[in-house]
Amino acid sequence: MTENLIGKIEEYLSEQFLHDKKRLEHIHSVMQKALELGEIFRVSKDKITIASLLHDATKKLSFPENYSMARIIFAEETIKHSPKPCLHAYSATALAKIKFQIDDEEILNAIAYHCSGRKNMGILEKIIYIADYIEETRTFIVDEEIKHSSKVDLDRTVYLIMKETEHYLKEHNRPLAKDTLEAIEAYESKGGF
Numbered sequence: 001m002t003e004n005l006i007g008k009i010e011e012y013l014s015e016q017f018l019h020d021k022k023r024l025e026h027i028h029s030v031m032q033k034a035l036e037l038g039e040i041f042r043v044s045k046d047k048i049t050i051a052s053l054l055h056d057a058t059k060k061l062s063f064p065e066n067y068s069m070a071r072i073i074f075a076e077e078t079i080k081h082s083p084k085p086c087l088h089a090y091s092a093t094a095l096a097k098i099k100f101q102i103d104d105e106e107i108l109n110a111i112a113y114h115c116s117g118r119k120n121m122g123i124l125e126k127i128i129y130i131a132d133y134i135e136e137t138r139t140f141i142v143d144e145e146i147k148h149s150s151k152v153d154l155d156r157t158v159y160l161i162m163k164e165t166e167h168y169l170k171e172h173n174r175p176l177a178k179d180t181l182e183a184i185e186a187y188e189s190k191g192g193f
């Protein structure tokens, strides 16, 4: 059953990203990294595989396509508070639910919050969020401290990535997702790291 589903998703991705090998490479690299972390933190391989493969599945869609797909399952209020570059996370969640009939909440949340993160993430959410940032094909240089931390403390790693993201977006005059800001505040209210 799962193998069949994974095969169908792989087929969909090869069609979608036929002319974007880099994206396909990124997706598989996220999966590899997430599986490595899953081994350490004992998370289901199937859940990791499905969430990783689908996290960027709608990256090729236009803004209106992404928007209307996301709106099938998310309220306008939710989408409105998300910066445009994170819209694909919501549309990919809708794709997972509708096209691939996935109803596992952990998988759906891991796809929906892989871009912004949020406070009180589940373990699968944290793993996909981290793997998306530190996977090997990323063109930016990832702090060695973050790479090291990912193997020992998921919350600290999520916090460090969020702080780097906040810093980067501020420097480029771009908005930080409300969910990211709330998560940073929640970590800091508990004393930070």
Ligand SMILES: [Fe+2]
Binding pocket: 055, 056, 088, 089, 114, 115
């Ligand atoms: Fe993404």
Ligand SMILES: [Fe+2]
Binding pocket: 026, 030, 055, 056, 132
């Ligand atoms: Fe990604």
